[in-house]
Amino acid sequence: MDVAKRLREAGLRPTRQRVALAHLLFANGDRHITAEALHEEAQARKVPVSLATVYNTLHQFTEAGLLREVAVEGAKTYFDTNTSNHYHFFCETSGRLMDISTGDIRIEGLPEAPEGMAISRVDVLVRLTDKRRR
Amino acid sequence: MDVAKRLREAGLRPTRQRVALAHLLFANGDRHITAEALHEEAQARKVPVSLATVYNTLHQFTEAGLLREVAVEGAKTYFDTNTSNHYHFFCETSGRLMDISTGDIRIEGLPEAPEGMAISRVDVLVRLTDKRRR
DNA sequence: CTGTGTGCAAACTCTTTGCATAAGT
DNA sequence: ACTTATGCAAAGAGTTTGCACACAG
Numbered sequence: 001m002d003v004a005k006r007l008r009e010a011g012l013r014p015t016r017q018r019v020a021l022a023h024l025l026f027a028n029g030d031r032h033i034t035a036e037a038l039h040e041e042a043q044a045r046k047v048p049v050s051l052a053t054v055y056n057t058l059h060q061f062t063e064a065g066l067l068r069e070v071a072v073e074g075a076k077t078y079f080d081t082n083t084s085n086h087y088h089f090f091c092e093t094s095g096r097l098m099d100i101s102t103g104d105i106r107i108e109g110l111p112e113a114p115e116g117m118a119i120s121r122v123d124v125l126v127r128l129t130d131k132r133r134r
Numbered sequence: 135m136d137v138a139k140r141l142r143e144a145g146l147r148p149t150r151q152r153v154a155l156a157h158l159l160f161a162n163g164d165r166h167i168t169a170e171a172l173h174e175e176a177q178a179r180k181v182p183v184s185l186a187t188v189y190n191t192l193h194q195f196t197e198a199g200l201l202r203e204v205a206v207e208g209a210k211t212y213f214d215t216n217t218s219n220h221y222h223f224f225c226e227t228s229g230r231l232m233d234i235s236t237g238d239i240r241i242e243g244l245p246e247a248p249e250g251m252a253i254s255r256v257d258v259l260v261r262l263t264d265k266r267r268r
Numbered sequence: 269c270t271g272t273g274t275g276c277a278a279a280c281t282c283t284t285t286g287c288a289t290a291a292g293t
Numbered sequence: 294a295c296t297t298a299t300g301c302a303a304a305g306a307g308t309t310t311g312c313a314c315a316c317a318g
Binding site: 069070071072073074075077089091092098100104105106107108109110111113114116117118119120121122123124125126127128129130131 | 203204205206207208209211223225226232234238239240241242243244245247248250251252253254255256257258259260261262263264265
């Protein structure tokens with residue numbers, strides 16, 4: 001599906017910047033990226049976008065359901081182009097995030113949400129460290 | 135066990151501030167707290183500690199194995215006084231973090247760590263939202 | 269045209285750091 | 294005394310915001 005159409009369907013006007021960013025994000029399969037990294041990538045490809053716009057765009061995409069935010073500690077926010085229900089590996093050495101296909105993993109015995117609350121999502125983060133590092 | 139002794143055993147000199155903070159942290163069962171919240175609490179109890187010292191202390195305690203950091207999205211870092219292996223509820227409405235006892239929950243089919251990597255920890259965060267809020 | 273999006277720079281939040289002073293042993 | 298910790302204020306990182314200009318429909 002073409003990007004402009006996809007944006008329009010999400011209720012977002014397909015501006016140059018949004019189209020360009022959507023391209024970078026969705027062209028090559030699933031990605032996990034920070035705002036800063038995406039901004040640099042855009043610059044490298046000679047797409048003029050300001051960092052502020054990258055942030056705005058990422059949040060708009062997230063609200064529109066095109067992206068998903070992944071919580072890892074540390075200041076940075078990661079955005080995941082795979083919005084389906086799945087979990088992650090996080091390499092603490094490199095800061096890289098990788099998908100774990102949901103098929104493999106299963107959580108048993110999840111407790112009820114407390115009174116008046118509903119479970120909105122379950123995040124699983126498997127932290128990895130490089131073996132040779134202490 | 136008294137706090138001063140516990141700190142000494144962790145290799146930390148039991149200074150006024152560290153003892154006072156340790157007291158606030160460990161006196162009333164398991165807690166999940168941010169640096170800022172702990173700082174405010176200390177002020178409220180007339181314990182003079184600077185925010186910088188609170189941060190330093192929390193990190194020193196974490197390195198010493200007395201605390202554990204919990205990754206939730208957003209800028210804030212939460213510290214958990216329960217260092218055993220367990221998971222969390224996170225209420226997105228209030229920002230409150232609660233323990234889930236590990237006994238209840240079980241993860242099946244966890245994939246192998248990629249080549250050269252070792253799993254250091256598995257974090258599970260069950261996100262909750264208030265039912266009446268959308 | 270008309271309204272929405274963008275860019276810039278400044279503001280903000282949370283966290284860390286450098287260095288002189290104070291406290292622990 | 295000698296060493297380590299603390300406090301302050303300033304710096305840093307990541308993110309957000311306000312407002313004038315630009316662009317899509």
